[in-house]
Amino acid sequence: MLYAVIAHDSTDPGTFERRMGVRPAHMANGEKMMADGSFLFGGGILDGAGKMTGGVLIVDFETREEVDEWLRSEPYVINKVWDRVEVHPFLVPPQFLGLFPKYQEQPVAG
Template structure:
């Protein structure tokens, strides 16, 4: 199942510093998840000045329970970087089919 995560960083002072401190662990986890096929794509949300203010992730998990288990241990969630987190089940476009390719 594919899911989109839209996670806005907390508005609490010091959140950017928490994000930067948690980022190495967050990125290592993403590398592992990309290698095993759980990460489809993603990146940081930016404000008008180019500062990181959240995350957008497209993920592939067997079910919502497995995704929820991941989110509970995600460094940005665990360390209080993410404030509001929206999770949306989705279906990806089959681009090959849409473009008439086999």
Template sequence: MTFLVLGFDYPAPAGPERRKASREEHLKQGERFYEEGKWLCAAGILNEVGDLIGSVIICNFPSEETLSKEWLDNEPYLLNHVWEKVKIHPIRPAPFMKFE
């Protein structure tokens, strides 16, 4: 199943400082999930002046429960209090998209 995951950072100054400290570990995990075909697209969310304020990930997991167990329970941005809030939405990619 394909999901849209939105992670919204804690505000400055704590959020950006924690993001910087956790970024390498987060990207390493993301790269592994990408290579496994679980992460399909990932990007940082920017505010009006170009500062990172969150993340968006489109991913494939068998279920939301599996997504949480395999990824979010071990996500550095959650464990290190970078993301204040996470929203998960099941999505249906357009027919021409080759996500699955």
């Protein structure tokens, strides 16, 4: 099942510097997840000055429990970069199914 993960950085002083220090581990984890098919797409949320303040990821896990298990090992969570994380089931609309052929058989919400 697909999930949209919306992660918001902490507003504590030093969070951006911590983010940048941990970023190589976060990116390496994303590469591993891309290889196993559990991470489809993602990117940073930017503030008005273009500074990263969070992220949005589309991930593929069988259950919500598996999403939570991944988040417990995510470097940005462990290192307290992400302060608040929302997880929502996600549906690919028909016009984007060509980008994600695996999901072409999923039900379409009305």
